[in-house]
Amino acid sequence: MGVPSIYQITRAGSGTVQDLHETAITFAENQFALKGQVPFLWLIDTGEDILWMETPWENESEKDASIKILRVVLRETNARAYAQMVEAWVATETYDPKNPKKEFVPPSERAKDARDDVLMVTSYDADGKMLMTRYLVTVRNHGPNFLGPRVDIGSDEGLFEGRMFGLLKDKRCPACREAVGHKPNCVAEMIAKVFTAR
Ligand SMILES: [Zn+2]
Numbered sequence: 001m002g003v004p005s006i007y008q009i010t011r012a013g014s015g016t017v018q019d020l021h022e023t024a025i026t027f028a029e030n031q032f033a034l035k036g037q038v039p040f041l042w043l044i045d046t047g048e049d050i051l052w053m054e055t056p057w058e059n060e061s062e063k064d065a066s067i068k069i070l071r072v073v074l075r076e077t078n079a080r081a082y083a084q085m086v087e088a089w090v091a092t093e094t095y096d097p098k099n100p101k102k103e104f105v106p107p108s109e110r111a112k113d114a115r116d117d118v119l120m121v122t123s124y125d126a127d128g129k130m131l132m133t134r135y136l137v138t139v140r141n142h143g144p145n146f147l148g149p150r151v152d153i154g155s156d157e158g159l160f161e162g163r164m165f166g167l168l169k170d171k172r173c174p175a176c177r178e179a180v181g182h183k184p185n186c187v188a189e190m191i192a193k194v195f196t197a198r
Pocket residue numbers: 173174175176177178181182183186187188189
């Protein structure tokens with residue numbers, strides 16, 4: 001099962017989302033040069049440290065559980081910002097007027113020439129500022145995959161909606177729903193202690 005775990009802990013930088021984003025970018029580019037891939041990582045800037053968490057989810061229920069745990073850790077550490085790096089398949093869906101009810105085929109189920117492999121690095125701060133960088137990845141059967149040039153996509157938050165985005169916005173506990181602190185015996189509070197204990 002893909003359970004979140006701590007990958008490493010490094011010293012926090014200036015605390016700006018730009019600074020955290022560049023930390024993630026430098027790591028991703030170096031890892032790609034060395035290994036042709038990066039782990040699925042989140043960088044949580046707690047003010048003192050950057051907590052690097054790996055979330056190797058393999059299905060939807062593991063994804064839900066991992067994001068809940070991340071939200072708890074972000075909240076308990078009073079995180080200033082977080083960054084996320086993930087490699088994914090993407091595909092362009094075109095509207096076909098002859099076939100308006102065409103079923104959406106996920107990129108992972110499409111032919112290799114009908115999808116692209118990309119590395120996305122996305123960073124947010126508590127004010128809702130967002131930075132996003134995308135790389136096209138050339139998949140090689142022999143030798144490590146190749147990371148293409150960096151493309152900064154900008155910071156229009158409205159473009160990107162979903163469970164993985166903007167996790168600092170909702171201040172409520174994902175388990176007990178308290179806005180500040182926790183209800184007694186909240187499971188989220190116990191989980192957070194595992195990841196934030198020193
Ligand atoms: Zn709670």
